[in-house]
Amino acid sequence: MFSFLSILLFLILVPILIKIVPTFYLRYKRKVTNVREKYNCEYALVTGASTGVGFAVCDLLASQGIKVILVSRSEERLEIAKKKLLEKHPNGSFIVKPIDLGQDGSVVSETLEREFGDYNISMVFNNAGYNVPWRLEEVEWSKAQTMLNCNVVAYAAVSHWFLNKWKTQRKGNERAAVVFTSSGASYLPTGLYTELYSSAKSFVSMFAQSFGIRARKFGIDIIDIQTGPVKSEFLKRAGFESLKESMSSAQDPSIVAKMMLNGIGKFYSIDQHWSVCIMQLVSQYLGANALCLLSRFMPQDLHRKKDKQKEN
């Protein structure tokens, strides 16, 4: 008979294995999945394509011969990204489309209709996002609204537009895919100036997972990548420069891009980094009340103080 201890061990180990095995499999799988063949993909659209994770995704897609539509806010930065991509993929096809995703969702939908109605796009990467470095009571509401539009509303508006387009236009058993960049921050209520960002990412993950279940019926694969720390411009934009010193485990954006392509169509959600696996397990075992209580003892002003000192 199983002892109480072995049952307890089993109950602890099984969730850990379920979490960690896909993370390691997708990261260390030798050959990156050929999504061009899998989705018969002529065009892919990537938001937040000018730097970081989005840029790495464009690079990987281009290496498979997919034509890439690069979307982000600044045309100048997109052109720089395109130039870098063309140096690496001289025969690649890159289309630059500056769209401010911080606008109202209906404006984003209208722009998609106007700009991409005629393109045969079968993969979409909802990736653009950033953190706001202020507490809610300090930030001007218009800035918070723009941030929520970019980090939340745009993810839903872009998915809504493509779902409608694919429902009517895709034939037979053609498949399409939407990848969502979420964050490990969605698991932990830290209070570290992330109240808007963490809750935005919680929305992204829950939306992607719920949408993913239904979308399969229409031949659409959805994956939500709960990303860990990445070497990108993210911390600089968030005003957390000093956190860089403690980000020794930050990974190259190409790893995230590879895991996205390897995971799509196989999983609904991926804890992309070991630190995210730990965050998820801790949140699962402790529950919200214990986490909030623990977070009250975190040195919440530490990094912002350091950054303010540097500014002065």
Ligand SMILES: NC(=O)c1ccc[n+]([C@@H]2O[C@H](COP(=O)([O-])OP(=O)(O)OC[C@H]3O[C@@H](n4cnc5c(N)ncnc54)[C@H](OP(=O)(O)O)[C@@H]3O)[C@@H](O)[C@H]2O)c1
């Ligand atoms: N880096 C991390 O440690 C980390 C961890 C977890 C999750 N993530 C998530 O990963 C995703 C990619 O971030 P990253 O690390 O690659 O950061 P990044 O290098 O700062 O890239 C952010 C991208 O988002 C675009 N963007 C920002 N605001 C926009 C707007 N209003 N409209 C259109 N595009 C906009 C930027 O375009 P412009 O250049 O035109 O501004 C840029 O291309 C984000 O969703 C982020 O939340 C990052």
